[in-house]
Amino acid sequence: MSNIQKAWFYNQYGSVDVLQFGDFPLPKPGPGQILVKVRAAALNPVDFKIRKGLFKSNDSHFPAVPGSDAAGVVVEVGDGVSKFKNGDEVYTDVQDFTAGTPKRLGTLAQYTLVEEHLVAAKPTNLSFEEAASLPLALLTAQQGFDIAKFEKGQSVFIVGGAGGVGSLAIQLAKHVYGASRIVSTASTGKLDFVKSLGADLVIDYTKESYDQISEKFDFVFDTIGESAKSHVVAKEEAKVIDIATFPAHPRAENFLVQPRAHNLEKLQPYIESGKVKAVIDPKSPYSFSDVIEAFKHQESGRARGKIVISPIELPI
Numbered sequence: 001m002s003n004i005q006k007a008w009f010y011n012q013y014g015s016v017d018v019l020q021f022g023d024f025p026l027p028k029p030g031p032g033q034i035l036v037k038v039r040a041a042a043l044n045p046v047d048f049k050i051r052k053g054l055f056k057s058n059d060s061h062f063p064a065v066p067g068s069d070a071a072g073v074v075v076e077v078g079d080g081v082s083k084f085k086n087g088d089e090v091y092t093d094v095q096d097f098t099a100g101t102p103k104r105l106g107t108l109a110q111y112t113l114v115e116e117h118l119v120a121a122k123p124t125n126l127s128f129e130e131a132a133s134l135p136l137a138l139l140t141a142q143q144g145f146d147i148a149k150f151e152k153g154q155s156v157f158i159v160g161g162a163g164g165v166g167s168l169a170i171q172l173a174k175h176v177y178g179a180s181r182i183v184s185t186a187s188t189g190k191l192d193f194v195k196s197l198g199a200d201l202v203i204d205y206t207k208e209s210y211d212q213i214s215e216k217f218d219f220v221f222d223t224i225g226e227s228a229k230s231h232v233v234a235k236e237e238a239k240v241i242d243i244a245t246f247p248a249h250p251r252a253e254n255f256l257v258q259p260r261a262h263n264l265e266k267l268q269p270y271i272e273s274g275k276v277k278a279v280i281d282p283k284s285p286y287s288f289s290d291v292i293e294a295f296k297h298q299e300s301g302r303a304r305g306k307i308v309i310s311p312i313e314l315p316i
Helices: 045-051 128-132 135-147 164-175 188-196 227-233 261-272 288-299
Strands: 004-009 020-025 033-043 069-077 089-093 111-115 119-121 155-159 181-186 201-204 217-222 234-242 307-309
Touching: 033 089, 033 128, 033 288, 045 288, 069 111, 069 128, 069 135, 089 128, 089 135, 119 261, 128 307, 135 164, 135 217, 135 234, 135 261, 155 164, 155 227, 164 181, 164 188, 181 188, 188 201, 217 227, 227 234, 288 307
Parallel strands: 155 181, 155 217, 181 201, 217 234
Antiparallel strands: 004 020, 033 069, 033 111, 033 307, 069 089, 089 119
16 A cells, blocks of 8 residues: 555645645554545534634644544554454544644545544444544534433423534434433524424524523533523523533533544444434535535535535545
């Protein structure tokens, strides 16, 4: 195998204009690592936030390949890898932001390198595109409920039900965590879509403000960074989590997702039974040559579910 691959990367912070396509080193897996041939990758808001320099104090060196989510095929394993072998179909969130500096090699590349404890077997009923859409958003939704110590029979208010995390949080609330009532927010054109995910009530945020909502909830899960306003719908002792504004409003708390394969494996029965479904933006998948257009759509804030890049192949 060559020691060079093709990837999208940037050498400075900025808009989508700093993204370049070209040669990037192809690493060899070290002990406990797996080299994955990427079949599909997905975008997350953190990708463009890093590229814009919002986390530069804790960032890796340039050049940097964006992307956390991938699904693909194992092509090489390092010493000590026991769960996977060449040819296995897997999915992963390769970036553990809780472990320090992000990796320079993300997932918008032909190959990515990842530690075994971050890799799970791809659910048998999912395409590579569906699988790539899940890890970071699904783990974020799951850890939000766990941090809130959410209990069966409680109510939840999910801000941003049509987004990548919000659309999965609704499904987890309904099928995994046993919420008694699920209320979410969306724009006018996405109300029916969010209702179809399992929400009992969907509030049109273009017509109703948080102050106008009289109902109070056991958990407020804000996926779009509006905790300064959304916290008012929480019960007095309720947990408010904001995953998009750092620092959050004093009434809320933030967290960084800690990707772990065992958490994906815990949710596998719900995925393979069809209870928890991948939600992919209608404009997806974008081809490997259209990564810049995919990022523009992501940064518009108008995506519904996850934006996926596939197939990851040449020519470009």
